[in-house]
Amino acid sequence: MREKWAGAQLILPDTLLHNAAETNGVLWKIYETVYRIEHGAPEDGESLESAHARLMEAKRLLFDLREAMRRDLGVSSPA
Numbered sequence: 001m002r003e004k005w006a007g008a009q010l011i012l013p014d015t016l017l018h019n020a021a022e023t024n025g026v027l028w029k030i031y032e033t034v035y036r037i038e039h040g041a042p043e044d045g046e047s048l049e050s051a052h053a054r055l056m057e058a059k060r061l062l063f064d065l066r067e068a069m070r071r072d073l074g075v076s077s078p079a
Helices: 002-011 014-038 048-073
Strands: none
Touching: 002 014, 014 048
16 A cells, blocks of 8 residues: 555646545554554554444545546546
């Protein structure tokens, strides 16, 4: 994931970089939470349920990123 993100930062246009960085940050936090839970060291308030809830919230960011990428490619009309 880190390698793909590093590569994306080199080629993404500025118009997409902010959306991608925000989405990547949220997904990375979810990954860290699940990793800690799997290894028996969750932080206060962390559970699979809370990680799942954050993932459902991340769906909006993923949708927004997809739409921004489609607009950048010229295959989707501006909102």
